Structures are given as C-alpha cells and as structure tokens.
Amino acid sequence: MYSVRKTVLEVLILGVVGVAVAVTVNAVRASSSVKWSRDYFDKGKRPDLPAPSTPASSPTTTSGKATFVEPIGELAATGKIGAVKQASAAPAHPQHSYQEMKFEQVVAVFNSPETAAGVNVFVDARDVQAYEEGHIAGAIQADHYRLEDYIDRLLDYAESAEKIIVYCNGGNCEDSMFLCADLMDFDIPYERFFLYPGGWEEWSKKGMPVKKGCE
C-alpha cells in the first residue's frame, strides 16, 4: 500500500539536503558557528596534579595566602571542598583540577591595591548577554564557546596579570573551568589563575560591587 522504498528514499534525500544546508550555513556564518572537532567541554588538567587519594603536605603559597593554590586532592582531603560541597543542598560545583578561591579571598583580592592597579584581573566566563546584565565590577568577559572573539583581549590581560580570577554563574556552572583549560592551552601558568566557584550568584547576592553593560 505505502511505498516503503520510496519513503526511505525521501528520508535519505531530506537527510542529504539537511546536512548540506547545515554544513554550508555553519561554514559561512560569521559568529556562533560550531567547530566540528573542537572539544568544547574539556576541563583540562593541571600537569602536576597529585592523585586525589594522596594528600600532598606542602601547600604552595602565593602572596602568603596558602589556601589559594591547594590542588583539589588536598582540598578534598581537608574537607574544604568535595565532601562538604556534595552534602550541601545547593548544586555541587563540578570537580576540576584548578585552584579555587572562596568568597572572602575573592573579596580580599578585589579590594587589594594590586587589583586597582590592574595587576589582578577578573574574568567573566559567561555569555555576552549575562555579562551585560551584570558582572563583577572591573571584570572582562571571555566566552569560552566563542573564544576566537575574545582570546586576544584575554591574553593581553592574562599574560601580564599576577592573579586571574575566573568565574561564571556559580552552582553547577562549568564554563569557568573550560576557560581555565583554555588559559592553560595558551600557556598561562596555572599558578596564576583561580576559580571562584561561588561565581556571579554568590557575588551579586552578597551585595558586592557589580556593573552592567560593557567595561
């Protein structure tokens, strides 16, 4: 009754046309194109990372603030992240291998004269819409998914910065981790960048200085 062969042929024709249109549009579009082979969800990994079960006993210090550079193995072992986070009601911040800063530490860096002098830099890893709706005052934007649009400016800041604080929405947002992996790919030493897991949600809820629009 129904020509199965003809219907399957129609499906194949539509498939070929769909793929052809998609490939063409993706190749010619100026922005928001998806790269066929780019790993957008690579969280990267610090080359020096100890195994999580092996607590390292020598926390490195930067500017006398030892907790800044503890790798996740140590933090998990000391209960600062990991188990504590998993038990909380809020969505757990995904696992990663980068240094973290807690809210108080971020505030200390934010208020430091070095930040005012441009030695430290805050990087917002969210998309442009979220950034323009509000961001940490003074933060530059670098959308990991559209990195080609931001990388020049980001590297200008990152190569000379002493501390790079990367944040996104907070909660289970992973974009800041992906951006840290990008920084590592561009040979920015991992000792210099820090994740702020609380991110925009925590910063804005606690009434800290924010700015709308572009910097």
Next chain:
Amino acid sequence: MSGNGSILRRLDAVSIPLPVIVRVLLGVYFIYSGINKAIDPIDFLKAIRTYGALPESPPFFLNATAIVLPWLEIVCGVGLVLGVLRRGAGLTIGLMLCVFTPAILFRALSMMNEQGLSFFAVEFDCGCGTGREIIWIKLLKNTVLLLLALWTVFSTSRVWEPGAWFCHRQRTTRSMGRPGRPYEDVPAEHAESSDNRSPVPVGASDTG
C-alpha cells in the same frame, strides 16, 4: 493496518482539508523550533550535552548533532509545508521525536530523583527550541506531534501537493493530449484510490 488505514481514509476524506492543515501545522512547528536552535547552535550544543546520550569524546558527534539537527528539522518542516517529500519528512520527524521524547522523559526522571521533585513540577530547558518548559506538558505535546507525524506518513491524501499535481498533469497530458488541472476530471472511484494509480482507466492510457 487495514483498521488504521480506514480511519486515515475517513479523516482524509472530510471536506475540510485536514491532512493539509496537519502537515502545515507540523511543518511550521518544526521550522520554528529548528530556527530557534539554528540561531544559536552553541546553546543547542550545551543543551544536548546535558542529556549525556552522546559521547563527549571524540567531540565530533556532539558538535555534528548541534550543527545538523536544527537544519534537518527546518528542511523537513519546509517539506511538510510545501507538501514535497511529505512521507519522508513525516517519517524523519517521527524518528526524531522517538529519540527526543524518551530522552526528555529520562532526564526528567533523573531530575526528579536528584532534586526530590514531583514529576509534574519538573521543568527545564530541554533544548527543543521552545525555552524552559514544564516537562509533562512537553511530553504530551511530543506525543501529539508524533501522532501527527505518523498521520502525514500514512495519509493517502495528496491535496495541495506539488508532486501530485505534477504527476497528474503528466498523466492527463499523456492520456488526453492536453494539460490537465489537478483534482479535476478524475473519476470518483480513482480520486479515492492510491496516489500511484493512474486517474484514467487501464487501457485508455497512451492511446493519445
């Protein structure tokens, strides 16, 4: 199949062109949702990753899906609206719905378990191009869309289909020696018959 076939034939035969309305509505819906995804394929890429149904490594599979799927929806939608490759478009959309709907259901169930929510309270952006939605309504909607897609596949009506018009024109030109107009001068017994049959009696064709 005969039971379903007779229901479909009755639905096809009503005076309002229901099959046309169904395929145009379905087509417009998929064009709309496809455009919403195609506008920002990166957002769509993030959305499909949340299902965990495709491997993240190598990244090609996720990226290719984000690039191709919205345009496949648009092409099928256009096919349905224009009545071109109607059965293939309906089947492709049906197959996509057969994949999407269980994926949404499983994700909703896992969110239920994780967050201790009732099934009717689960709400998220399923990456369907329609934003954040209440999931049980979305599942219901998808089921209706699937039924409509099946209708377009199995419907025998070829009203307002350029393919039917072209075939009919060719046949009438061959058999009567003059250009024909669609759905005109077709004997009643042939008008209701399968679309692949000649509108003129066997033996009368090719006689000029």
